[in-house]
Amino acid sequence: MSAVKQLKASARERVGKGAARAVRREGRVPAVIYGLGEAPQPIALDFNETKRLIFSGGFLTTLFEIDVDGSKTRAIPRDFQLDPVKDTPLHVDFLRVTRDATVNVEVPVHFLNQEASPGLKRGGTLNVVRHTVELVVPVDAIPDAIDIDLTGREIGDSIHISAVKLPAGASPVIQDRDFTIATLVAPSKLAAEAAEEAAAGEAEEK
Structure with a gap:
């Protein structure tokens, strides 16, 4: 804060x-x-x-x-x-x-411990969907940033707002869905190889 x-x-x-x-x-x-x-x-x-x-x-x-x-x-x-x-x-x-007001603010997202993500170590890419998240917060407790720990994150993982620990008294402005903040995607070469393998498997089944 x-x-x-x-x-x-x-x-x-x-x-x-x-x-x-x-x-x-x-x-x-x-x-x-x-x-x-x-x-x-x-x-x-x-x-x-x-x-x-x-x-x-x-x-x-x-x-x-x-x-x-x-x-x-x-x-x-x-x-x-x-x-x-x-x-x-x-x-x-x-x-x-006022001192007891709540406000809507755009808070930046910071991703921590990228070196501890197995998915990123294997060449995956962090695809950031939202660089900021709009929160409703007490005016005297506006966070500097939202920290998201990437420890243990694998390729294919999606990080939703429900998995993020928000500061006390804070809540997302968007309440009607569990929106995505980021995903870990496979590198293009691996993704292409996986698609080719899947296509080959389908051809063999036919």
Whole structure:
């Protein structure tokens, strides 16, 4: 679980594209805090700090306490935009949250102990179906990642959400099916040989 991170910001009086461009020229990133039935609050963030937070990983699963000119608000990032050419932050959206709130978040999946998987040792491939899983979690217990242990996994195994140990209080948003997160598939050469053997066996039976 990530600790609550402190983030400094300043209020913005003007909004709109022109105002946002002016903020960027000053070396800051325009952002907005919305939610809980309150009016959206335009703010500006430090450019370098925002870039570091976004690219250090886990930004969208981090709970922030945003200090806007001395007034503090708890919020989580809901979206951010990057410059398509420079890959630098252009804008960030934050959602206000209460201390006892639950939120939907996309949590990355990490696969552990790949060297302990017999299937991978034999040349199998880990076919990742979902790189993230959307969870409903308490806002103060958002996990950094979901860890899946591949120890003992063989070629042909499928890893479903029901086999994954989730953090306390967390549940998948999708409840109507036991969806697949990853499978261990045979290498193409072995798969082709198996198909040829199966076809030969069928021909002999005929």
